[in-house]
Amino acid sequence: MASPSKFRSNGADPAGESALIRIEHLHKTYHMGDNHVHALRGVSLEIARGSFVAIMGASGSGKSTLMNIVGCLDKPSSGKYYLDGVDVGALDRDELADIRNKKVGFVFQQFNLLARTSALENVELPLLYSDSDKSTFKERAMEALTAVGLAERYDHHPSQLSGGQQQRVAIARSLINNPQLILADEPTGALDSKTSVEIMGIFQRLNREKGISIVVVTHEPDIAHYSDRIIQFKDGHIIVDEPVANPRNAERELAEWPEEVEEKEPVA
């Protein structure tokens, strides 16, 4: 994995190359008036490069807070978070934006595509904020759309695409800057079961073929079992952290899917 030296030099990372994510005694406290909400109470965690991890837990368990911090959207109140050797807690607002742009891809439950904007332009969006050469945008966006199997619909607007297709556009968008980590927050929450399997299949393929680490937040155990490792949160602590003995294989399941294999017609 290529990573800019800018961030490399910043890291006092004794664990070295092996861990993509290293979290030490992480606390996060929100202050709301006089109330202090302890969302995370001393979490330590390592995620190796190329892992596929599912994070589970009830709402309020701290998993969203952890995801925000892992995605460099938020900073810890105390403790350390190293992403690819970079001490994220020490970065300012714009440096966080830059690291999100280069190293992290986001996939959301509600897809979060820009309306009235073609799939291609939606995929290009992160490139606008990178220092890439503009002449390569289109080519790279097409490449990413091809990777999620949506190349022929590049000029469709989100309203002309089905939920599953929209989510694939969102995955293509997360891929565009060749991130080391894709964070998916309930990526199948708004999709039917077959489409969910398709989306998980794409994640599995990206993980396997491109070596991109994937962290999926979900509350569905079914979905969590496509990953290699499940971490469960409760009350700001990790209560379970165990490998998945026999991860599900989305591709195989799809091949054996009983009903018609045709893509659903776009929902208007």
Added chain:
Amino acid sequence: MNKVFQSMRIAFRALRVNKLRSALTMLGIIIGVGAVIAMVSVGSGATDRIHQQIASIGSNVIIIQPGSQNTGGVRTGNGNAQTLTEDDARAVQEECPSVMYASPIQQNQQQIVYQSNNWFSRIYGVSPEYLTIRDIRIEEGQPFTTDDVRSTSKVALLGKTVVDNLFAGEDPIGKTIRIRKVPVTVVGTLVPKGQNASGQDQDDLIIMPITTAKKKIMGGGRQNNWQQIGQIMAQARDGQNQQAMDQIEALLRQRHRLQATEDNDFQVRSLEEMAAAQEQATQIMGLLLASIASVSLIVGGIGIMNIMLVSVTERTKEIGLRQAVGAKTKDILSQFLVEAVTLALLGGSLGILMGVLASLGISYFAGWNTLVSPVAIAAAFLFSALVGVFFGYYPARKAALLDPIEALRYE
């Protein structure tokens, strides 16, 4: 630069989404800029009118009149003394380095007869330089010369009004008219100048050599000194108006042998000065109108700010997404700033169009002289950009400083 174009494109797209809203928002700026442009063009039209009138009098013109006379404590008004002479006029022309031309003027009103027609007009006895000073051009025939002045030739140049009233369609050149029974040959006619600022007909005149006018026509009466003249008109070299006036004053004081304690027995006035005062009044009026109009420009700016705040709130989720995929503070700031400036500039351009149309309408329907100046257009364009930046900055900053987590969660 590339980034700016990109932001412009995003801005246009965002503005197209709410066409009606964008149009209504721009309306404030359109009206503001339109009003400013229209008012400024009315103002500069008036100023321009004054310039034209000055030009019709002649540029850099200085008028020297006799001063008041003090005879045993009884003072007459200005112009009543008989202190200026033809020699003074000649001396002003020859000895004042900043003076280009000078001409003596003696004027009088007389009945003029041609065959069975007659007309009452003003006679100007002058030297040939007068034509140059006043920028009077000959339409047909020839001007008279210095020789004519010296030899007291009975020749005259007629203004259009005089020609129209004496010669009904006849060619006046070479004809003989009679002024106080003195036969005078018409040698030329003058190019019409129209009315002056006070509505006086500037073509109702006869110009002839000063010597002829004084000795043959106006002779007799109070003049016991042939040398005395009514006034001197001089033309200063460009940009040397003040020097010329100072030189004339010094020269005439010397020639009139005035002691240091004595007042001038003449008066030197510059038409530029008088015009400048009038012009200043017009400019103040124009400025007043423009500043009232610019209030609506500010109101338009507030409209932009309002709609940008709404837009930021509506697009909170979009902002959150852009932040999540790597938009920095300045990216979001510039996106919304460019959007506000685009709104303002679009409104400004339409406003300029409206203003130009309005000033054309004003000059067409109200008959006022209007002048749309490129400077006003450029200033209006620049000013609307500034309005966009000024009123767009706060909403844009608000957008740029949103917390990405909150923004993403916003519904």
